[in-house]
Amino acid sequence: xxxxxxxxxxxxxxxxxxxxxxxxxxxxxxxxxxxxxxxxxxxxxxxxxxxxxxxxxxxxxxxxxxxxxxxxxxxxxxxxxxxxxxxxxxxxxxxxxxxxxxxxxxxxxxxxxxxxxxxxxxxxxxxxxxxxxxxxxxxxxxxxxxxxxxxxxxxxxxxxxxxxxxxxxxxxxxxxxxxxxxxxxxxxxxxxxxxxxxxxxxxxxxxxxxxxxxxxxxxxxxxxxxxxxxxxxxxxxxxxxxxxxxxxxxxxxxxxxxxxxxxxxxxxxxxx
Amino acid sequence: xxxxxxxxxxxxxxxxxxxxxxxxxxxxxxxxxxxxxxxxxxxxxxxxxxxxxxxxxxxxxxxxxxxxxxxxxxxxxxxxxxxxxxxxxxxxxxxxxxxxxxxxxxxxxxxxxxxxxxxxxxxxxxxxxxxxxxxxxxxxxxxxxxxxxxxxxxxxxxxxxxxxxxxxxxxxxxxxxxxxxxxxxxxxxxxxxxxxxxxxxxxxxxxxxxxxxxxxxxxxxxxxxxxxxxxxxxxxxxxxxxxxxxxxxxxxxxxxxxxxxxxxxxxxxxxxxxxxxxxxxxxxxxxxxxxxxxxxxxxxxxx
Numbered sequence: 395x396x397x398x399x400x401x402x403x404x405x406x407x408x409x410x411x412x413x414x415x416x417x418x419x420x421x422x423x424x425x426x427x428x429x430x431x432x433x434x435x436x437x438x439x440x441x442x443x444x445x446x447x448x449x450x451x452x453x454x455x456x457x458x459x460x461x462x463x464x465x466x467x468x469x470x471x472x473x474x475x476x477x478x479x480x481x482x483x484x485x486x487x488x489x490x491x492x493x494x495x496x497x498x499x500x501x502x503x504x505x506x507x508x509x510x511x512x513x514x515x516x517x518x519x520x521x522x523x524x525x526x527x528x529x530x531x532x533x534x535x536x537x538x539x540x541x542x543x544x545x546x547x548x549x550x551x552x553x554x555x556x557x558x559x560x561x562x563x564x565x566x567x568x569x570x571x572x573x574x575x576x577x578x579x580x581x582x583x584x585x586x587x588x589x590x591x592x593x594x595x596x597x598x599x600x601x602x603x604x605x606x607x608x609x610x611x612x613x614x615x616x617x618x619x620x621x622x623x624x625x626x627x628x629x630x631x632x633x634x635x636x637x638x639x640x641x642x643x644x645x646x647x648x649x650x651x652x653x654x655x656x657x658x659x660x661x662x663x664x665x666x
Numbered sequence: 667x668x669x670x671x672x673x674x675x676x677x678x679x680x681x682x683x684x685x686x687x688x689x690x691x692x693x694x695x696x697x698x699x700x701x702x703x704x705x706x707x708x709x710x711x712x713x714x715x716x717x718x719x720x721x722x723x724x725x726x727x728x729x730x731x732x733x734x735x736x737x738x739x740x741x742x743x744x745x746x747x748x749x750x751x752x753x754x755x756x757x758x759x760x761x762x763x764x765x766x767x768x769x770x771x772x773x774x775x776x777x778x779x780x781x782x783x784x785x786x787x788x789x790x791x792x793x794x795x796x797x798x799x800x801x802x803x804x805x806x807x808x809x810x811x812x813x814x815x816x817x818x819x820x821x822x823x824x825x826x827x828x829x830x831x832x833x834x835x836x837x838x839x840x841x842x843x844x845x846x847x848x849x850x851x852x853x854x855x856x857x858x859x860x861x862x863x864x865x866x867x868x869x870x871x872x873x874x875x876x877x878x879x880x881x882x883x884x885x886x887x888x889x890x891x892x893x894x895x896x897x898x899x900x901x902x903x904x905x906x907x908x909x910x911x912x913x914x915x916x917x918x919x920x921x922x923x924x925x926x927x928x929x930x931x932x933x934x935x936x937x938x939x940x941x942x943x944x945x946x947x948x949x950x951x952x953x954x955x956x957x958x959x960x961x962x963x964x965x966x967x968x969x
Contacts, residue, residue, distance in 0.1 A: 407775040421807035489697035511909030518712025538708035554969035
């Protein structure tokens with residue numbers, strides 16, 4: 395397999411991989427193309443002219459829904475979830491480096507958070523808030539519901555990062571007289587920064603797209619995925635695709651920006 | 667927001683730890699506290715609440731604290747429940763088998779056939795990016811492809827392969843499984859890729875030096891070593907399918923059912939205790955399944 399000549403196996407698997415990528419991106423591109431449907435066009439091909447009519451429609455009419463508000467809420471919620479996920483996962487990752495009573499239980503609690511069906515969390519938090527007499531809202535109940543999905547990912551990633559992290563660097567720093575805070579700030583943090591940014595990306599995108607956990611916990615105001623889900627049942631114009639295109643492009647921009655940041659950090663570290 | 671500020675103050679804990687001389691174990695506890703509090707408040711407490719509510723009485727508008735077991739009797743005694751579980755398990759089985767097949771070969775290709783690490787990462791990211799975009803958008807993106815006048819049907823019609831549009835492409839069990847595979851395959855690719863990347867390449871060399879054919883290397887060396895990754899991928903895919911209601915609802919056009927969809931319908935009728943009993947049954951079912959898989963694989967070793 396590491397030979398110089400590519401075997402038949404390589405070409406067969408390469409074709410398989412290409413088909414898989416086409417399978418992943420093909421339908422998305424159909425939506426992208428159809429969102430430029432002409433004003434009289436429908437939900438399917440062929441294109442009935444090319445226009446940005448549906449994008450304009452998206453920003454004009456407020457009759458179908460409040461996209462602007464939903465987008466702002468989703469964005470803010472995503473950022474809140476991102477910050478808390480990064481900080482809490484980092485702390486938990488540091489905690490798991492030492493043995494403490496309950497570490498195994500806490501680890502499996504995080505795993506449980508990953509496997510408990512999302513709709514059960516949605517129902518549970520919804521009923522809990524109702525019984526305590528709290529009004530569910532996107533920044534309280536939905537915020538907590540999203541954290542049960544993003545935190546386990548963050549914790550598992552940090553766990554994996556610290557599994558591979560050699561304590562030699564910290565020992566060297568300590569031998570040179572650094573305090574534990576200095577060691578953390580100037581030695582550990584720069585080394586794990588790319589992973590932390592990755593955790594942040596997960597936290598933001600998982601929250602920004604989360605839907606099942608928001609269902610019972612969002613309260614009066616919808617987040618963007620809830621708005622889109624509502625549209626799938628009652629909107630029959632390409633405005634649905636226009637919204638899909640806009641949110642997908644936004645996701646792509648976020649991902650690209652984050653990856654750019656990680657590459658930049660790695661380059662800078664290599665140079666120094 | 668309260669959780670945020672409390673965790674931020676703990677982040678500067680190491681500095682304070684110095685002046686107060688906290689023991690390392692105490693620091694560990696402090697560092698683990700935010701995670702424990704959040705999961706306690708938003709995971710354990712809600713599940714406990716569901717367990718309690720599942721024994722309550724209810725009418726069309728309200729729930730009444732009580733201890734009745736008819737929510738369970740109705741759930742477990744109904745033929746519809748069993749049929750729905752069977753249907754959900756059918757989806758899980760199909761999606762699991764297909765994602766395992768695709769996941770293994772994609773991961774194998776990336777780990778053993780791509781020679782540079784940079785290229786490996788680029789191709790892996792190509793697979794990952796769609797996963798970071800909206801599930802609902804990815805779901806509805808199949809509609810113009812599979813619909814009655816969709817891409818597939820019009821292509822087949824124009825080529826003269828079929829005389830009239832195929833009806834079962836969209837709003838069918840086929841569409842549900844296809845969309846789930848589309849949504850969840852990455853959860854299989856990632857853990858298997860992770861496991862395959864950790865296989866020492868000299869093992870493969872040794873097997874080849876000992877005269878093993880490519881097929882023998884695959885079945886006797888790589889496949890056994892890939893099993894932990896497959897087990898973790900299985901946990902992800904099976905629990906995601908068991909919890910799914912939106913894909914089933916949208917892609918089957920309301921013609922198929924799943925356990926979570928049944929729960930969601932009860933919730934929209936405000937039958938929370940009934941939904942709670944259903945939730946407890948589903949939760950026990952899923953946790954037993956995961957526990958069985960965890961007996962085979964130690965997640966902590968695989969990370």
